[in-house]
């Protein structure tokens with residue numbers, strides 16, 4: 562079996578379920594040590610148990626800088642270094658017309674989806690710069706960051722900003738050997754998207770537009786994250802890879 566991430570340490574946020582869990586499992590299968598981060602420890606531990614010594618579960622609210630610093634300390638205490646970050650933990654508390662959004666939902670969305678991503682990216686990048694080591698940062702954004710997102714407009718804004726952050730960090734950190742890329746999933750069957758995947762009208766609308774004629778499963782996204790984290794993508798940076806079954810080509 563190929564071990565494309567042998568010797569690497571990866572932090573994956575939002576790793577207790579859904580896409581983050583699938584990415585963490587795929588990275589462990591490729592030989593990486595994985596640090597699983599999310600708010601609820603119990604769910605993280607269930608994933609970590611399946612991965613054995615390769616995994617460490619750390620409770621962390623990624624929107625809180627002190628939690629992110631503690632996540633870095635726990636990672637370095639256990640594994641000594643970190644090479645890969647997958648920014649994946651996100652939230653979408655408001656579904657409805659943008660005109661009606663309340664500031665509480667706005668702030669929450671920006672805190673987790675944007676400040677959280679930047680805070681984790683900066684913490685890992687600082688560590689890599691201090692070590693003079695190369696590294697790979699992978700940001701899970703969304704196709705909704707690349708088009709109008711009716712009823713999910715604030716979420717879409719944060720995902721669009723993640724693409725901008727990916728490009729700028731890639732430009733600034735590239736000369737030091739740190740690559741930064743993004744993955745833009747289409748509709749993936751997870752708890753996060755259950756309101757959409759269980760809605761017959763919305764499901765039909767998305768599947769009609771999707772060339773491969775189905776939703777994604779979390780595993781469908783994991784291979785792209787492994788590729789972007791590994792040396793196979795060594796000349797790829799600043800890019801957003803759509804993993805959307807062809808939704809955005811139509």
Ligand SMILES: NC(=O)c1ccc[n+]([C@@H]2O[C@H](COP(=O)([O-])OP(=O)(O)OC[C@H]3O[C@@H](n4cnc5c(N)ncnc54)[C@H](OP(=O)(O)O)[C@@H]3O)[C@@H](O)[C@H]2O)c1
Nearest residue numbers: 575577579580599600601622623650651748749751753754
């Ligand atoms: N599902 C889709 O259709 C879809 C499409 C495009 C993009 N995406 C993106 O894919 C990523 C993962 O989504 P998913 O569908 O896999 O969601 P999910 O199944 O709901 O999982 C979300 C994960 O994030 C964690 N999380 C939420 N808020 C957090 C916070 N403040 N701090 C730390 N961890 C937090 C959750 O654990 P806790 O609750 O314990 O914190 C959980 O582990 C997100 O960035 C989402 O925007 C999803």
